[in-house]
Amino acid sequence: MNTDEVLGIFREAGAVLEGHFILTSGLRSPIFLQKARVFMHADKTERLCKALAEKIRKGVPGRIDYVVGPAIGGLIPAYETSRHLGIPAIWVEREGGEFRLRRFEIAKGSRVIIVEDIVTTGLSIRETIECLRELGAEVVAAACIIDRSAGKTDVGVPLVALAEYEVPAYPPDRLPPELAAIPAVKPGSRNI
Numbered sequence: 643m644n645t646d647e648v649l650g651i652f653r654e655a656g657a658v659l660e661g662h663f664i665l666t667s668g669l670r671s672p673i674f675l676q677k678a679r680v681f682m683h684a685d686k687t688e689r690l691c692k693a694l695a696e697k698i699r700k701g702v703p704g705r706i707d708y709v710v711g712p713a714i715g716g717l718i719p720a721y722e723t724s725r726h727l728g729i730p731a732i733w734v735e736r737e738g739g740e741f742r743l744r745r746f747e748i749a750k751g752s753r754v755i756i757v758e759d760i761v762t763t764g765l766s767i768r769e770t771i772e773c774l775r776e777l778g779a780e781v782v783a784a785a786c787i788i789d790r791s792a793g794k795t796d797v798g799v800p801l802v803a804l805a806e807y808e809v810p811a812y813p814p815d816r817l818p819p820e821l822a823a824i825p826a827v828k829p830g831s832r833n834i
């Protein structure tokens with residue numbers, strides 16, 4: 643599946659939003675990919691995650707014990723991708739602002755892959771890696787449906803992206819005037 647097909651699925655679902663958005667990193671953007679509007683459709687989610695699982699199989703060598711999804715956005719794609727890989731899916735969720743593996747136990751030395759929905763700065767994946775390494779897991783790779791940095795982000799492990807789509811994002815003190823003129827909204831769950 644190529645980038646145009648992935649973006650086609652997002653557009654068809656009405657998931658490419660235009661406005662003024664506060665991203666989880668604090669950056670501001672005129673475009674927000676509201677993945678929930680894609681993941682509400684099982685058929686669309688299946689197509690995307692089956693393709694992502696194929697890309698992971700081809701690109702990530704060795705055994706993988708678990709797929710880990712960072713909540714909330716990573717929950718559905720991690721689960722669906724794990725179904726196509728034939729391995730269990732678990733998740734990290736925020737407690738006091740930090741990602742924690744609250745509901746599961748994994749053996750030290752477990753080989754895991756993180757599956758995210760969207761990557762912008764890679765901050766959420768780096769936080770997830772930190773949490774998993776503290777538990778003694780080996781993070782063999784990370785994967786996402788759309789990489790908004792188009793390959794520029796370094797998360798410290800290999801990143802498999804189903805699509806790369808470069809979208810502008812600005813620090814809050816360097817907004818272009820047309821963006822500054824629109825009231826900002828924050829769709830994600832960080833700090834809630």
Ligand SMILES: O=P(O)(O)OC[C@H]1O[C@H](OP(=O)(O)OP(=O)(O)O)[C@H](O)[C@@H]1O
Pocket residue numbers: 665666667712713714715716758759760761762763764765766767829830831832
């Ligand atoms: O690469 P980054 O700069 O970290 O941005 C991408 C992250 O932002 C979104 O999560 P968010 O924290 O907004 O909450 P959500 O998972 O509930 O949507 C998305 O699900 C990724 O986890």
Ligand SMILES: O=C(O)c1cc(=O)[nH]c(=O)[nH]1
Pocket residue numbers: 664665666667673674675676677715760761762763790830
């Ligand atoms: O960077 C983010 O927070 C982000 C961007 C995006 O397009 N979609 C999303 O869910 N999060």
Ligand SMILES: [Mg+2]
Pocket residue numbers: 712713714715716766
């Ligand atoms: Mg998220």
